[in-house]
Amino acid sequence: MRHFLDINKTDPSELRSIIDRAAAMKTARNGRPKGTPDDDQPLAGRMVALIFEKPSTRTRVSFDVGVRQMGGQTMVLSGSEMQLGHGETIADTARVLSRYVDLIMIRTFEEQTLLEMAEYATVPVINGLTNRSHPCQIMADVMTFEEHRGPIRGRKVVWSGDGNNVCGSFIHAAGQFGFDLTFTGPETLDPEAGFVDEARAKGSNIVIERDPARAVQGADLVVTDTWVSMHDPQSARERRHNQLRGYQVNSALMEQAKDDALFMHCLPAHRDDEATSEVMDGPHSVIFDEAENRLHAQKAIMRWCLGV
Ligand code: CP
Ligand code: NVA
Numbered sequence: 001m002r003h004f005l006d007i008n009k010t011d012p013s014e015l016r017s018i019i020d021r022a023a024a025m026k027t028a029r030n031g032r033p034k035g036t037p038d039d040d041q042p043l044a045g046r047m048v049a050l051i052f053e054k055p056s057t058r059t060r061v062s063f064d065v066g067v068r069q070m071g072g073q074t075m076v077l078s079g080s081e082m083q084l085g086h087g088e089t090i091a092d093t094a095r096v097l098s099r100y101v102d103l104i105m106i107r108t109f110e111e112q113t114l115l116e117m118a119e120y121a122t123v124p125v126i127n128g129l130t131n132r133s134h135p136c137q138i139m140a141d142v143m144t145f146e147e148h149r150g151p152i153r154g155r156k157v158v159w160s161g162d163g164n165n166v167c168g169s170f171i172h173a174a175g176q177f178g179f180d181l182t183f184t185g186p187e188t189l190d191p192e193a194g195f196v197d198e199a200r201a202k203g204s205n206i207v208i209e210r211d212p213a214r215a216v217q218g219a220d221l222v223v224t225d226t227w228v229s230m231h232d233p234q235s236a237r238e239r240r241h242n243q244l245r246g247y248q249v250n251s252a253l254m255e256q257a258k259d260d261a262l263f264m265h266c267l268p269a270h271r272d273d274e275a276t277s278e279v280m281d282g283p284h285s286v287i288f289d290e291a292e293n294r295l296h297a298q299k300a301i302m303r304w305c306l307g308v
Helices: 012-029 057-068 090-098 111-120 135-149 165-177 191-200 234-247 287-306
Strands: 047-052 073-078 103-107 126-127 156-160 179-186 206-208 221-224 262-264
Touching: 012 135, 012 165, 047 057, 047 090, 047 234, 057 073, 057 103, 057 221, 057 287, 090 103, 090 111, 103 111, 103 287, 111 126, 126 135, 135 165, 135 221, 135 262, 135 287, 156 165, 165 191, 191 206, 206 262, 262 287
Parallel strands: 047 073, 047 103, 103 126, 156 179, 156 221, 179 206, 221 262
Antiparallel strands: none
């Protein structure tokens, strides 16, 4: 059984096959209406549970639409309305859900919840974001980069801002897909050292550079994310804004990157905080392609998990 828990836990050749299939499935739909089924119906007769312990727009809708396009059915569950949110163990929840559904996607807080779900479920489990990582997002981002610019191997990606969960999965991807990544942000918000060490051990050049203008020199891709994540206490908001203001992605910063550099943001964004609207809506930006590619990448991830 194949769980999709993290990019660094999935073999590079499997990751590549998922991206290739996502691209092929996207092409096969060839702009047909969103509500129409795919020609292939690999999820026919299958039921997928989508569990959310945090808010979501993209993950929720893209998984739901993706399952339906492939002929399956979904149930969207909010953690607080399940017994899970009222003291039932994750292990028991996993064992029960496995009797009803064929696949579980969960967005949660602690990574331990995801890992326990995967340990006790007898069906595949997909990570739809934890406090530590967001692998589905970065699969879509790699797909998006390659769609616009060709192979990501050997390219320079710059992450500006908070070394958060999305940044963590980008660092995992650097190791697995063989690109280089420069992190620029304040020391207190550095990405996890273990993630950095692991990507370096796989041959990726991971650089920490405090000066954002220097960091983005020669960048093929500049990425940022919200300064305050869903798991961060709101009380940290003002301090983080003060710490991160200098790492805003604006036109002046993008000018330091390569002329054809792309700009990405997983969304939702706080416009004119972490990135200006000028950049988000400007010529480098591929933010809505990223959002669309969540759909295609996750369809390929679900097929991989189910072996269909
Ligand atoms: N990027 C992303 O995961 O968005 P949602 O929080 O809307 O799902
Ligand atoms: N870092 C953000 C990503 C949202 C998709 C968060 O965890 O809130």
